[in-house]
Amino acid sequence: MRMATTLSQPPTTTTIYSASKTPQPQNNPNSISSQQELSLLSKLHYCKSVSQLKQIHAFIIKTPRSQTHHVYAKKLIYSLLQLNHFFSPPNDKDLNYAHSLVKQWDKPDVYAYNALIQRMSSTSMQSFHLYQEMLIKGIIPDTYTIPFVLKACSHSLALWEGTLWTATAHAFTAVVGAGILALPWSVAQLGWILGPFILVFFAIVTYYIASLLCDCYRTPDPVTGKRNHTYIHAVRELLGPKSELICGILQYSILWGTMIGYTVTTAISIASVKRSTCFHDKGHNAKCGVSGNLYMLIYGAIEIFLSQCPNLEKVAILSVIASVTSFAYALIALYLSTAKLSSNHEFKGSLMVAMVVNTEATSERFWQAFQALGNIALAYTYCMLLLEIQDTLKSVPPENKVMKRVSLYVVVGTAFFYISLGCIGYAAFGNDVPGNVLSRFYEPFWLVDMANVAVIIHLIGAYQVYAQPIFAINEKWIGSRWPTSSFNKIYTIRFPCSRKGSLHLTINRLFLRTIFVVITTAVAMMFPFFNAILGLLGSVSFWPLTVYFPISMYIVQAKIKRGSCHWFGLQALGFVCLIVTLVSGIGSVAGMVEFLKKARLFHIEM
Incomplete structure (x- = not known):
């Protein structure tokens, strides 16, 4: 199903805009309603490809609502990290896109970093940098973080x-x-x-x-x-x-x-x-x-x-x-x-x-x-x-x-x-x-x-x-x-x-x-x-x-x-x-x- 038929206000382009260009939502006539918010969140859950997620991301950025933008970002990154390739991990472009969304969060949670570290464990240096970034931001590792980092270690050149x-x-x-x-x-x-x-x-x-x-x-x-x-x-x-x-x-x-x-x-x-x-x-x-x-x-x-x-x-x-x-x-x-x-x-x-x-x-x-x-x-x-x-x-x-x-x-x-x-x-x-x-x-x-x-x-x-x-x-x-x-x-x-x-x-x-x-x-x-x-x-x-x-x-x-x-x-x-x-x-x-x-x-x- 094409995204243009599933969104109530489809974007005219699928270009991905950075968060820095997001317009401020005060009195914005293009702001989306609460009902549309729920519809978008449900669509995020059922996306089957990264391209569909990016289309929704573009739509959210073009019609923002500041008090709920972090909700979209969180749901978007969760959905993105749930997309799996059975025989191979996602390519670097998709993982870097996911990482960019996490960095745009004001308060990213430990789950997002755990998922990223786990998905990047085959390239150990990226996982180490993510772990360091996580600590710098004051995010406390949980019981799942260290095993993922150790798994990355098992792929490092030293081991x-x-x-x-x-x-x-x-x-x-x-x-x-x-x-x-x-x-x-x-x-x-x-x-x-x-x-x-x-x-x-x-x-x-x-x-x-x-x-x-x-x-x-x-x-x-x-x-x-x-x-x-x-x-x-x-x-x-x-x-x-x-x-x-x-x-x-x-x-x-x-x-x-x-x-x-x-x-x-x-x-x-x-x-x-x-x-x-x-x-x-x-x-x-x-x-x-x-x-x-x-x-x-x-x-x-x-x-x-x-x-x-x-x-x-x-x-x-x-x-x-x-x-x-x-x-x-x-x-x-x-x-x-x-x-x-x-x-x-x-x-x-x-x-x-x-x-x-x-x-x-x-x-x-x-x-x-x-x-x-x-x-x-x-x-x-x-x-x-x-x-x-x-x-x-x-x-x-x-x-x-x-x-x-x-x-x-x-x-x-x-x-x-x-x-x-x-x-x-x-x-x-x-x-x-x-x-x-x-x-x-x-x-x-x-x-x-x-x-x-x-x-x-x-x-x-x-x-x-x-x-x-x-x-x-x-x-x-x-x-x-x-x-x-x-x-x-x-x-x-x-x-x-x-x-x-x-x-x-x-x-x-x-x-x-x-x-x-x-x-x-x-x-x-x-x-x-x-x-x-x-x-x-x-x-x-x-x-x-x-x-x-x-x-x-x-x-x-x-x-x-x-x-x-x-x-x-x-x-x-x-x-x-x-x-x-x-x-x-x-x-x-x-x-x-x-x-x-x-x-x-x-x-x-x-």
């Missing part, structure tokens, strides 16, 4: 503690997942010519695009510009709000989907340990069926506890442990595959796209090849978490240079394991290689069990790397929506018999994170075949999140001219990756249809 090695641990945890165990199958679907080539090609592509994205962490200058704390913030800053909305839906869908997939995969790994022990004790022909629902509940309970860690920086130790365990099960799988290859005394497999069993249709073989192509492309990517990891780094040396080194170490390390395990596993089993290479090994059972336990530990830590960005965006939105609620108040629980030991919690974190993990676990139990759906979701999101947005942001950040050689090169790379996304999506749909024919709700049994 960024991440290093090259902690960032490398986070990145390895995000990149190297249990999907590495499916790489021999993926190579088998492509054959000896295409398989290794695709593994090397996407390693190079991943590093190149990650290097471009590292320069988008700060804008407009990659070294001295303003920080973009998350991937979505960078998209909004460089590409605009429409791209931000699309990116947010895709990114948080794949993050949550990965959490569900990890829950299912962990239950399968725990069941594999139990089955391996059963086969060792009773023989390989014994019936050792295992249900995974109980293991999902156990995994969910562990993640509820770990979810109380405040942020990604505080779970660095989990990332280190997860990285070590990922190397452990990759090395065990590589050792077992090498031993199997040595006992065969021959290389198995075919040069071209795998000719699997003769009963399978030709079209199905191609669907599997398409799916394998997407699996390899997705195995390397971590762009949607790269900026979140980069945000943990110290500012000296420059974050973009450190993160490029992190990307190099991660891509080279993962490429070595991917190529080694993918090729050796394929050579050992040929076209009969299973989807999870560990499932074909039974002895030595203790080593196989150790590999599965390592997978479990890795997934426990990796879950938090994917969950923390979701927790952060939800809590930021709730905190900005209800900034003075006791829901966001920090409570300190001191440990008995300890002077320094304490735990800081908020009701928001305690209940909402718990509920979120419970819902995630329930969905995993309801749809134990979710990994098939996750494959399709990953295929669909690969091109926009891993290729299109990073390349588009870099073009804007580096001011690359349209039509230049560099521009055409980037567009060509994006087109190639788009083709990969399309064929991978086709393969994932075909695979999902076949899988869903045998799947059942609330049933995961091995």
Whole structure:
């Protein structure tokens, strides 16, 4: 609805006038009546955009009434601060506009400053200046002010503690997942010519695009510009709000989907340990069926506890442990595959796209090849978490240079394991290689069990790397929506018999994170075949999140001219990756249809 139709005396222009130009209201024929005052106040409450608020502000200033102007100002600033962007905070222009209104108040209250400090907490110096301004004006801080200031401190340069090695641990945890165990199958679907080539090609592509994205962490200058704390913030800053909305839906869908997939995969790994022990004790022909629902509940309970860690920086130790365990099960799988290859005394497999069993249709073989192509492309990517990891780094040396080194170490390390395990596993089993290479090994059972336990530990830590960005965006939105609620108040629980030991919690974190993990676990139990759906979701999101947005942001950040050689090169790379996304999506749909024919709700049994 246009504001001109909702105001009884609409302004002839929407220009925003400063308070210093406000005419004095004595005997002003344009003064508004009490009934109009109530109408304007109600309209302020229902405004859905900053532009509507500014129109009402212009109308109030042009038809003033001095004895009630402060009422309008207070209601206006409250309404403005209630306007929220779910994926990103308001832009600097809107926040500065809100701040200017607060400064024009004769007697601003503590709520207005609390709301401003909370909304500007991602830019710590602004929050500190607001707090200082608040004290100078004699406004007494309340129980909500200090937590907001401390939150701003957590974003200050002095408290960024991440290093090259902690960032490398986070990145390895995000990149190297249990999907590495499916790489021999993926190579088998492509054959000896295409398989290794695709593994090397996407390693190079991943590093190149990650290097471009590292320069988008700060804008407009990659070294001295303003920080973009998350991937979505960078998209909004460089590409605009429409791209931000699309990116947010895709990114948080794949993050949550990965959490569900990890829950299912962990239950399968725990069941594999139990089955391996059963086969060792009773023989390989014994019936050792295992249900995974109980293991999902156990995994969910562990993640509820770990979810109380405040942020990604505080779970660095989990990332280190997860990285070590990922190397452990990759090395065990590589050792077992090498031993199997040595006992065969021959290389198995075919040069071209795998000719699997003769009963399978030709079209199905191609669907599997398409799916394998997407699996390899997705195995390397971590762009949607790269900026979140980069945000943990110290500012000296420059974050973009450190993160490029992190990307190099991660891509080279993962490429070595991917190529080694993918090729050796394929050579050992040929076209009969299973989807999870560990499932074909039974002895030595203790080593196989150790590999599965390592997978479990890795997934426990990796879950938090994917969950923390979701927790952060939800809590930021709730905190900005209800900034003075006791829901966001920090409570300190001191440990008995300890002077320094304490735990800081908020009701928001305690209940909402718990509920979120419970819902995630329930969905995993309801749809134990979710990994098939996750494959399709990953295929669909690969091109926009891993290729299109990073390349588009870099073009804007580096001011690359349209039509230049560099521009055409980037567009060509994006087109190639788009083709990969399309064929991978086709393969994932075909695979999902076949899988869903045998799947059942609330049933995961091995």
